[in-house]
Amino acid sequence: MSKAAQSTASPRAHPYPTRSSSRLSASKPEPTAAPYAKERAVAIQAVIRASTLCQGVFKKLVSAETITKKDKSPVTVADFGAQAVVNNLIRAEFPEDPIVGEEDSKDLRENAETREKVVELANSVLDKPLSSDEILEAIDYGMYEGGPKGRFWTLDPIDGTKGFLRGEQFAVALALVEDGEVKVGVLGCPNLPQKLSDPEGPRGTIFVAVRGQGAFERSLDSELETKISVSPITNVSETSFCESVEAGHSSQGEAAQIAQLLGITRPSVRMDSQCKYGVLARGDADIYLRLPVSATYEEKIWDHAGGSIIIEEAGGKVCDIHGKPLDFSIGRTLRDNKGVIASNGSIHDAVMEAVQKVLQKSKEEKTV
Numbered sequence: 001m002s003k004a005a006q007s008t009a010s011p012r013a014h015p016y017p018t019r020s021s022s023r024l025s026a027s028k029p030e031p032t033a034a035p036y037a038k039e040r041a042v043a044i045q046a047v048i049r050a051s052t053l054c055q056g057v058f059k060k061l062v063s064a065e066t067i068t069k070k071d072k073s074p075v076t077v078a079d080f081g082a083q084a085v086v087n088n089l090i091r092a093e094f095p096e097d098p099i100v101g102e103e104d105s106k107d108l109r110e111n112a113e114t115r116e117k118v119v120e121l122a123n124s125v126l127d128k129p130l131s132s133d134e135i136l137e138a139i140d141y142g143m144y145e146g147g148p149k150g151r152f153w154t155l156d157p158i159d160g161t162k163g164f165l166r167g168e169q170f171a172v173a174l175a176l177v178e179d180g181e182v183k184v185g186v187l188g189c190p191n192l193p194q195k196l197s198d199p200e201g202p203r204g205t206i207f208v209a210v211r212g213q214g215a216f217e218r219s220l221d222s223e224l225e226t227k228i229s230v231s232p233i234t235n236v237s238e239t240s241f242c243e244s245v246e247a248g249h250s251s252q253g254e255a256a257q258i259a260q261l262l263g264i265t266r267p268s269v270r271m272d273s274q275c276k277y278g279v280l281a282r283g284d285a286d287i288y289l290r291l292p293v294s295a296t297y298e299e300k301i302w303d304h305a306g307g308s309i310i311i312e313e314a315g316g317k318v319c320d321i322h323g324k325p326l327d328f329s330i331g332r333t334l335r336d337n338k339g340v341i342a343s344n345g346s347i348h349d350a351v352m353e354a355v356q357k358v359l360q361k362s363k364e365e366k367t368v
């Protein structure tokens with residue numbers, strides 16, 4: 001872990017009006033409020049509610065001996081429930097904004113038992129209970145196609161479903177995209193240690209960023225926000241990098257070669273979900289490598305929108321394996337990008353050079 005991983009920024013009040021309760025209200029932002037103040041506040045509250053819902057299911061899953069790892073139903077129920085909750089709250093406050101969500105209600109419409117569980121779960125965190133039909137409708141409110149013009153939200157109700165099922169990391173990821181640029185990002189990470197150096201310490205954290213206003217971290221149950229920033233490390237051989245737990249999502253072999261080329265000796269931090277972006281943004285790791293395994297896979301916008309703005313606002317850099325900025329303006333996927341490389345910024349050029357060398361070598365080996 002880098003030196004910065006151990007340093008903690010001092011908590012400071014954030015420049016937004018805070019709410020004394022977690023109840024959502026349609027109140028107008030203060031006239032002096034910073035840009036996107038209402039979007040920021042509503043997104044945080046929506047992510048808190050969805051995170052609370054997921055955390056409840058997750059705790060039962062982790063403690064229940066009766067649930068086998070192959071039983072995907074807990075994550076399915078929490079996934080649908082979280083999407084219904086976030087979509088419902090966003091639509092109530094921003095009725096003009098469409099949503100690009102990961103899930104649709106097709107499977108749920110065919111399974112009454114699961115549907116009833118989703119309805120019960122979603123209503124457990126909503127102020128006003130919704131009917132079964134309203135829940136299905138809220139889930140399908142996430143079917144927007146995205147694109148270059150205007151505003152839309154993008155949501156991954158549970159990013160890292162495999163991590164959730166393993167009892168490890170997952171995230172509720174929400175972002176606002178306007179004219180193709182991510183403006184607001186909120187990541188709820190219910191199982192992430194608040195300090196990576198203290199895995200036995202308190203867990204559950206939220207990362208928040210608004211374009212031009214910095215990145216912040218807070219816990220699920222306190223409004224106190226701490227400004228976060230990426231590590232100041234400049235000697236690339238002293239860095240640590242993170243990558244997916246799932247070898248099918250990112251090439252771990254090529255990541256190891258890149259690390260070797262850069263002289264990195266620390267073991268990689270393997271972690272599911274966009275928690276990786278949060279960990280990098282607060283300086284607990286210095287590089288995030290997502291190296292394509294499949295030549296045809298298109299990354300999804302909900303898997304990167306929230307995380308990428310949090311890194312950028314914490315002072316880091318994000319691009320694809322070719323150095324291109326991630327393009328959130330062309331629909332539900334990042335089809336003009338391949339993979340993702342993120343870093344604290346100061347080591348970015350060195351990392352990109354090593355990425356190019358290793359990927360070029362792999363390409364040559366494949367064509368021989």
Ligand SMILES: Nc1ncnc2c1ncn2[C@@H]1O[C@H](COP(=O)(O)O)[C@@H](OP(=O)(O)O)[C@H]1O
Binds near residue numbers: 274293
């Ligand atoms: N072949 C592939 N390459 C890269 N990412 C993939 C992939 N198949 C699935 N994914 C995405 O990887 C995400 C998890 O990322 P990570 O490995 O960083 O935890 C999944 O999100 P969900 O868990 O929301 O489905 C899924 O969208």
Ligand SMILES: [Mg+2]
Binds near residue numbers: 160
């Ligand atoms: Mg995902």
